[in-house]
Amino acid sequence: MFLAWNEIQKNKLRFVLITGVLMLVAYLVFFLSGLATGLKDLNRESVDKWKASGIVLTEESDKSLYQSSMSIEQLDDVQADETAILGQLSAIAGNGEEKANVSIFGIREDEFIMPEVTEGDAFTGDNEVIADSSLKESGFIVGDELQLSSSEEKLKIVGFTDKGRFNASPVLYTDLDTLQRVKFGEGAQTNADRINAIVIKGDMLDDLINDEKLEVVEIETFIENLPGYTEQNLTLTFMIYFLFAISAIIVAIFLYVLTVQKISMFGVMKAQGISNLYLSKSVIAQTFILAAIGVLVGLGLTLVTGAFLPAAVPVSFDIPTMLIYGSVLILVAIIGAVFSVLTIVRIDPLKAIGG
Amino acid sequence: MTTVLELKQVTKTFGSGHKKVEALKETDFEAKRGELIAIIGPSGSGKSTFLTIVGGLLSPTSGEVILNGQNVTEMSEKQRSHIRLQEIGFILQASNLIPFLTVAKQMKLLDKVKKNNMTGDEIEQLYEDLGIGELRGKYPSDLSGGERQRVAIAKSLYSNPSILLADEPTASLDSDRAYEVMELLQRETKSKNTTSIVVTHDTRLISYCDKVYNMTDGVLKLYEENA
Numbered sequence: 001m002f003l004a005w006n007e008i009q010k011n012k013l014r015f016v017l018i019t020g021v022l023m024l025v026a027y028l029v030f031f032l033s034g035l036a037t038g039l040k041d042l043n044r045e046s047v048d049k050w051k052a053s054g055i056v057l058t059e060e061s062d063k064s065l066y067q068s069s070m071s072i073e074q075l076d077d078v079q080a081d082e083t084a085i086l087g088q089l090s091a092i093a094g095n096g097e098e099k100a101n102v103s104i105f106g107i108r109e110d111e112f113i114m115p116e117v118t119e120g121d122a123f124t125g126d127n128e129v130i131a132d133s134s135l136k137e138s139g140f141i142v143g144d145e146l147q148l149s150s151s152e153e154k155l156k157i158v159g160f161t162d163k164g165r166f167n168a169s170p171v172l173y174t175d176l177d178t179l180q181r182v183k184f185g186e187g188a189q190t191n192a193d194r195i196n197a198i199v200i201k202g203d204m205l206d207d208l209i210n211d212e213k214l215e216v217v218e219i220e221t222f223i224e225n226l227p228g229y230t231e232q233n234l235t236l237t238f239m240i241y242f243l244f245a246i247s248a249i250i251v252a253i254f255l256y257v258l259t260v261q262k263i264s265m266f267g268v269m270k271a272q273g274i275s276n277l278y279l280s281k282s283v284i285a286q287t288f289i290l291a292a293i294g295v296l297v298g299l300g301l302t303l304v305t306g307a308f309l310p311a312a313v314p315v316s317f318d319i320p321t322m323l324i325y326g327s328v329l330i331l332v333a334i335i336g337a338v339f340s341v342l343t344i345v346r347i348d349p350l351k352a353i354g355g
Numbered sequence: 356m357t358t359v360l361e362l363k364q365v366t367k368t369f370g371s372g373h374k375k376v377e378a379l380k381e382t383d384f385e386a387k388r389g390e391l392i393a394i395i396g397p398s399g400s401g402k403s404t405f406l407t408i409v410g411g412l413l414s415p416t417s418g419e420v421i422l423n424g425q426n427v428t429e430m431s432e433k434q435r436s437h438i439r440l441q442e443i444g445f446i447l448q449a450s451n452l453i454p455f456l457t458v459a460k461q462m463k464l465l466d467k468v469k470k471n472n473m474t475g476d477e478i479e480q481l482y483e484d485l486g487i488g489e490l491r492g493k494y495p496s497d498l499s500g501g502e503r504q505r506v507a508i509a510k511s512l513y514s515n516p517s518i519l520l521a522d523e524p525t526a527s528l529d530s531d532r533a534y535e536v537m538e539l540l541q542r543e544t545k546s547k548n549t550t551s552i553v554v555t556h557d558t559r560l561i562s563y564c565d566k567v568y569n570m571t572d573g574v575l576k577l578y579e580e581n582a
Binding site: 273350 | 412436437441464467
């Protein structure tokens, strides 16, 4: 630490530069991780809110809520601690001024997927809906009449709930009858028993159903199969992992150049009997100091930027994830320093005497 | 006077076959406490080889090096590194000092890596003896050549090593500074009762030394002994 810190103090500029590079990499990593979390939330927050363990879909739907269609009677074939039926329809809803892509959930208000109302009231009568609060930011308010793209029916917003987005669309929660009318129009009567899925709570997911046309999907698997979800995540995760590799290489190159410049000095020190261990520890300590400062400043900068971003940008910072990424960054920086350590170990103190 | 360093039939050859170079022919050598010894000779004569073997940086091809009763030739690199740290003070031509440490911190570093540390008063005394007290807050780049060499000597004297090895300590200095450095080495060798071996090709310096050896083509011969 002694050597490491004194060198940093003496040669501020070069260490500020490398810390700056690390800071920018950390900033990018944190921001991408925020974006990844934000995009995840966009897709899954309404599902996470259920705190469900699984969802029953038809086997032929291939884990897609949109393609799954079953009869309400099939509920009898599902033996779970708790169940909730779910009908779904994607539509465009407009209040005359604004239009939004929405997902309409038909549910029963006494079942566990019923959302908590944060503003206004819960739906009670026909065609009343609780809307996700993100619609408020798009200009929708309680009392709005909504025209739908696929139906003559008009829906009325009676309340809002938070964290109600599904697969990047805000959700309108309503009762099953309303959904059927919107979904099937004149055929609503004949299709009154059609639902998309049964959401279940309980520990055991095996042997819950005795209908081979149905399949129990774990909630995490269900989310991963949402259109675009996994692809989006993999892209961002891949970028983050790539940044880890880049920062390791940047640190490796930078420290290696610094170490090569100091070969004669290390040679003299080794000739004087200062051990490899001491010198190596010094380089590692130096890397740790630089990386830690870089990561901390990057973290601060990310949070500051996050506070000033418009709500439309889907960033949401998950502090534990960011702390893990920060630690990984520091760790890979130290791995980058290993090259320099190897160089130091290989320096022949004899060279210092000049043979 | 006690013998500090003893070389018994030490030889060093580099390479093999027809490329074989005998850098050091069979050499016996002895140094006692309080002695300032100079080894002179042209470059390529083998005097640096001699110094590196004495300093435990290079293993001899045959023979034994005994420092303070310990056989250095039989030691592992790690043990030799330890011996260098605790028993030997090196003064090298240049860059002996760490560029990013002030004079005081150069000492502090030794304080951290060595065992039998000097007390604050002893360090003060050392600063005073070498006339570098004023320089303690300065970086090596702010020092003159002579000042740098004085600091290097102070470093090598830290915690009283058994032996001081100096490789061309006056190489980059003008005559006055060179004499000053040699006077200092002489004084410190006597007052600390240590042993100093100075390798140089500068014959002006030999008047300061108790013994002068001449190295020619790997053969070490006693050249002059000042009583």
